[in-house]
Amino acid sequence: MKLILNWAASCGGCDVSILDIGSEILKALEGVDILYWPVAMDAKREDLEAIEDGSVDVGIINGAIRTSEQEEEAKIVRKKCKYVVAYGSCACFGGIPGLANLFPKEKVLKRAYVEAESNEEGETIPSPEIKLDDFTLTLPEFYESVKPLDAVIDVDLFVPGCPPSIGTIKELLDVLKLIAEGKQLERRILASDKALCYDCPRNATKSGKRIERLYRPHEVVANDEKCLLEQGILCLGFATRGGCGARCINANMPCRGCYGPVGVAGMSGITATAAIVGRWEDEIPPAKLIEALNIKDVAGIFYNFTLPVGRIRNEKR
Amino acid sequence: MRKITIHPNTRLEGHGKVDIILDDEGNVKDAYFQVIEFRGFEKFCEGRHVEELPRITPKICGVCPGAHHMASAKACDAVFGVEIPPAAKKLRELFYCAHVAHSHILHFYVLAAPDFFIEDKMKRNVFGLVEVLGKELCAEILDCRVYAQRIQEIIAGHPIYPVAALPGGMAKPLSEEERKEIEEKAKKLVDFAKKGLEFFEDVVLKKEGMEELIKGDVYAHRTYYAGMVDEKDRVNFYDGVVKVVDPDGKEFCRFEVRDYLEHIAEHVEPWSYVKFPYLKAVGWKGFVDGVDSGIYRVNSLARLNVAEGMATPMADEAYRKMYDFFGEKPVHNILAYHWARLIEIAYAAERMYELACDEEITDKNVREVPKSKPSEGVGAVEAPRGTLYHHYVTNKKGVVEKVNLIVATVQNNPAINMSVKKAAQNFIKGGEIKEGLLNAVEMAVRAYDPCLACASHALPGRLDVEVRVIRDGEVVSVLRA
Numbered sequence: 001m002k003l004i005l006n007w008a009a010s011c012g013g014c015d016v017s018i019l020d021i022g023s024e025i026l027k028a029l030e031g032v033d034i035l036y037w038p039v040a041m042d043a044k045r046e047d048l049e050a051i052e053d054g055s056v057d058v059g060i061i062n063g064a065i066r067t068s069e070q071e072e073e074a075k076i077v078r079k080k081c082k083y084v085v086a087y088g089s090c091a092c093f094g095g096i097p098g099l100a101n102l103f104p105k106e107k108v109l110k111r112a113y114v115e116a117e118s119n120e121e122g123e124t125i126p127s128p129e130i131k132l133d134d135f136t137l138t139l140p141e142f143y144e145s146v147k148p149l150d151a152v153i154d155v156d157l158f159v160p161g162c163p164p165s166i167g168t169i170k171e172l173l174d175v176l177k178l179i180a181e182g183k184q185l186e187r188r189i190l191a192s193d194k195a196l197c198y199d200c201p202r203n204a205t206k207s208g209k210r211i212e213r214l215y216r217p218h219e220v221v222a223n224d225e226k227c228l229l230e231q232g233i234l235c236l237g238f239a240t241r242g243g244c245g246a247r248c249i250n251a252n253m254p255c256r257g258c259y260g261p262v263g264v265a266g267m268s269g270i271t272a273t274a275a276i277v278g279r280w281e282d283e284i285p286p287a288k289l290i291e292a293l294n295i296k297d298v299a300g301i302f303y304n305f306t307l308p309v310g311r312i313r314n315e316k317r
Numbered sequence: 318m319r320k321i322t323i324h325p326n327t328r329l330e331g332h333g334k335v336d337i338i339l340d341d342e343g344n345v346k347d348a349y350f351q352v353i354e355f356r357g358f359e360k361f362c363e364g365r366h367v368e369e370l371p372r373i374t375p376k377i378c379g380v381c382p383g384a385h386h387m388a389s390a391k392a393c394d395a396v397f398g399v400e401i402p403p404a405a406k407k408l409r410e411l412f413y414c415a416h417v418a419h420s421h422i423l424h425f426y427v428l429a430a431p432d433f434f435i436e437d438k439m440k441r442n443v444f445g446l447v448e449v450l451g452k453e454l455c456a457e458i459l460d461c462r463v464y465a466q467r468i469q470e471i472i473a474g475h476p477i478y479p480v481a482a483l484p485g486g487m488a489k490p491l492s493e494e495e496r497k498e499i500e501e502k503a504k505k506l507v508d509f510a511k512k513g514l515e516f517f518e519d520v521v522l523k524k525e526g527m528e529e530l531i532k533g534d535v536y537a538h539r540t541y542y543a544g545m546v547d548e549k550d551r552v553n554f555y556d557g558v559v560k561v562v563d564p565d566g567k568e569f570c571r572f573e574v575r576d577y578l579e580h581i582a583e584h585v586e587p588w589s590y591v592k593f594p595y596l597k598a599v600g601w602k603g604f605v606d607g608v609d610s611g612i613y614r615v616n617s618l619a620r621l622n623v624a625e626g627m628a629t630p631m632a633d634e635a636y637r638k639m640y641d642f643f644g645e646k647p648v649h650n651i652l653a654y655h656w657a658r659l660i661e662i663a664y665a666a667e668r669m670y671e672l673a674c675d676e677e678i679t680d681k682n683v684r685e686v687p688k689s690k691p692s693e694g695v696g697a698v699e700a701p702r703g704t705l706y707h708h709y710v711t712n713k714k715g716v717v718e719k720v721n722l723i724v725a726t727v728q729n730n731p732a733i734n735m736s737v738k739k740a741a742q743n744f745i746k747g748g749e750i751k752e753g754l755l756n757a758v759e760m761a762v763r764a765y766d767p768c769l770a771c772a773s774h775a776l777p778g779r780l781d782v783e784v785r786v787i788r789d790g791e792v793v794s795v796l797r798a
Contacts, residue, residue: 300366
C-alpha cells in the first residue's frame, strides 16, 4: 500500500494528532510505503512530482487552501493518488482560519503590519516580491479567501475534527486497510450521520423542555453532569455530527461544531436554536430572534469552523 | 554541495528560507531568514465573542496551543476585571507546566540532541538516538512526553487543543482520581528530568570540542534579555512581571504585562511576514547586537538570564551549576539555550509534582462569574519559546473590537537573523563555501527552537531550511537539509 501525506494552510495540529495515537501508528503503518510526508520525512516537491501518476493508493491532505502553491500541490497529489482524503476541519470546511473570509485580504494585512498597536510608525506591508540590491526576495502570495480542499480538487473521503479524535483516526486506519485489500471506497464523511447529542454522555439528562434564554459560557457556572443546552448554554451538539467522543463537553465546555454540520453549515444550528428557545407562548419575530438569543456574533458562533462552505455572504470586495 | 540554478521566482512553501548575499570579495554581506506566517488571526478575531478566543487562538499553532489558550484566558480575565479563585489558578499553572514540559522534551530530545551526537544525516533523528542512548531511555523519552500530554488532557479536555479555561477560571474542577494520576505522572517526570540534566552534564558537555563550542564566540550575541519572574525574581511560566536585563546583566527595566506597549515595539520588513520586535527605549538599529541596539531575546536562556534562580530545589541546583560552568552571567552563547531548556524541564516537573500534592488543587471552587462590564485586557505567559502577549479590546457587550498578539518566536526573529549571518560568515570566505555551512546555519536557527509550525509549516521536530548563496544577483549555490 502506498501513501502520501501532505499539508496546506494548516497549523500542525493535524500532524501532531496522528503522532499522538502513539505506538499504534507503528503497527498501522506496517506494510505501508509512505512516499511523501513533509512533517516527518525529507522529501521535496520534485520528489512528489517524480511519482508516477495514479500509482499511489491514498493521499491524505490537511489544512485549507490559501495560496496558489497549496492549490498546485493538492492537484499534484490528486493526480498521483487513487483516493484523496481531506483530513481535519480546515481541509473539510475551511476551519477556524476560514473566519478570515469575513474580511478582504487588504484589511487583514493592514491590521497585522500597519495598524497593530505595537507596530512602529510606518506603512510597510510585506510584499510578494522585494528588490534588494539587484536581487529579488520572494514571499508566497495569498488568495482573496480561504477555500476547503474540495473547492480545488475532488475529494473521496472527508475526515472532520479539529483535530480528528483518536476514534476517528482509528476508523480511518480501518478504511485504509480495506483499500489495501482492494475494496472500492464510496465518497463519504467519516463521522456519524446523527447529531453529537446521540453520543453525548449527558444526553440522558435532557427533559426536552424549551429553553427560556441563552447564557454565554462565562456568564453562569455550568453543572458538569447535565446537558449544557438545557442549562441555557448554547452547545452545537444538536446540529453537529457525532464522532468526536464529546471531548469538549466532557471538559464542561459547549460544542462549537468542529465535526461539521448535520445538514447545512450554519443554518442547521440557527434553525434548531430558534426552534427551542423562548417560551411557547412567545412569538419571537425573526428579526428579534438573534437578540433574544443573546448572540452578538452569528457568523462566529454558527460558522466557527465552516464559513468557507457556508451559504453566507462575505464582506463585499 | 550541489550547484543548481533555480528560477528566481521559485517559492518554497513549507521552508525556513535563508538567502545569503555576498559582496564583491565573496564575503557575507547580508543574510535573510524568511518565514511564511500570515493567517490574519488579529483581524478575524474582531467581531467574535471575547470568551471564545481561548478556543479560537490556540489554532494559531498545533505545537504551542496550550500557551495561546492560557495567554488568551488571562487576557479575558483582564477584559472582565475578574480575579480567578486560587484553585483555578493552580489548575492552570499545573496544566501549563505540563505544556512547557511536553514542548521542551520534544525539542531537546527529538530535535536538538541528534545534532550533538549523530554525524550521519540520514540517522540524525530520534530513532538514530536509540543507537546512542539505548532503547530503554528512548522509550522513556517518548513515554514521558505522552505523560505531559495526558496531564494537559485531564485538566483541559484535549492534549492538543485545550478548551477548559474561560474568563473567570476553569470549566471544571479536578477529581481526586484525576489528581492521583497526575501525581504519579509528575513523579515520573521529575525522575526523567534528573536523568536529562545528568545526561547533559556528563555526556553532552564531555563530548570533544563541545566545551569550546558552547563557551566560544561563534554562536554568541551580546543582547538584552526579557522574561517573566515571580516576586522573588525566580522563573515563572504562568504569571509574574516581565524583567529585562542589558547585555551586562544589569536590570534595564521591569514592567507589568498590561504596560507592554510602553516597552516593546515591532519593526516591519517588506521581505518577511514575521515582524521584528525591539525595546522601544533603545530603538531599532538594524540587525546588530550590543547595548545600543534594541534587539532582545526570549525563551529558555533569556528567562534564566533575567532571573535570580529557580523556585524548586533540583532545578535551582542545576541553575547554579550552569552559571558556575560559564563563570559569567548573562550567558550569551545560543547553544546554552538547550541546557537552559533541560533546567526548565526539571522546574516544570518539580512544580507539577508540588501542585499535584497541593490540597487546594481539588477544591470545587474554580470559577468566579465576571460582574463588571468587559473592556480591555492584556494577558501573557512564558510560552516555551518566550513571552507571549495577547491584548484584547471589546465593546461593553464583550464583542471583540481589536486584537494584538506578540508571539514568542517573533521576538527572537531579529536575533535568529543575526545568528544566521554570523554562522554564514564563519563558513564563507572569499567566495569559498566550506563544508558544514548548512549544518551551522541550522544549528544557529534550531537553538532558538523557533515555532515554525504556524510560520513555515515545519514543526519543531524538523527544521527544513534551504540556504541560497547569492553573488551579483545570481544564485551561486543552493543547500538543503
